[in-house]
Amino acid sequence: MTSPRGELVLSRVVSDPETALTTALERRLTGCVVFEPQDSLLLDASGYGVLTFEDGIPIQAHHTGTGRGGPEAVADLAVPGPYSVELYRQSPDERDADFRTDERPIPPGMPAERLAGDPTLAEKTRERAPERSPETTSTSAVEAFLEDEEKIAAIREQARQEAERRAAEWGLDDQLS
Template sequence: MIPEGELLRSRVLTDLSPALSDVLDRRLDGYALLASRHSLLGDGDERGVITFEAGVPALAYHAGTDRGGPPALSDLGPPPYQFELYALEADALEFPHRADELRVRPGAVAERLADDPALADRTREAAGEAVGRGREDSIEAFLENEAAIEDIRQSAREEALDRATEWGFADAVGE
């Protein structure tokens, strides 16, 4: 159902928060395969998959129980997990993402698998921003919207300057 992506990371994680947070920051399109503790102990193929649209979890499916959506998250159980992260172009995920019964709410993975309400909030915010900036719009329509693009550029410039001092890049500003 989901084509093979490019392996970015494979490791055992006792806490999913940093990995999910990184995926969100990178606005990654792709998916993660998670094997639960049972599977780590050699107790059969208990793998689940979570897909990401621009870093926001979109769907969940558990191969062992053949259940999708929120029940698939329950089936994964608590950490540790063997976590494999793959990049995959958004177009390749478009078809699986039409399966409404597999969908999860944007904050659900952070809440249920990482027990991280702050990350869940940040994920929901990012999902909201994506809708707000017209992800449904075509790229052509987006590029016609000069005011919206100027807003993005201006905000990024302000953010970069704000962080220059914090990061020790102040000397680079205005070079």
């Protein structure tokens, strides 16, 4: 994983992004969280996602493998875990040098809703977010995900392989044709 500038404050493998999002909110992190899904079947092998935070509130997203930002990058990260996560505390200068914060904006509650599936955490994040943070965007993460035909095809192929494997385990090979 390529490291952004800043002070590494946490590095671990988590099964759910909620852990990293909660930690960033509780620590009022100004910096970024790097998410590298362990299942790189659906993403570029060298790609990872970066959420930028200001005082614990996610303000932007970027995925290095797809090059997409904003809600589309959140959709790119919406894959099954586990994830290797790294939290970096950064000064505003370090953060701006790594990722321009005026690009790729996301609504504050989006990562908690779309990545962690936690409406309580999303609401807590929205309550603490400054008024200037937009909660609507032109393209939702779900729309961005549904537009990514390669990702959907990869998910279908992975599901097909899993079904075939389980059918073989259960002796149902003849049932699949």
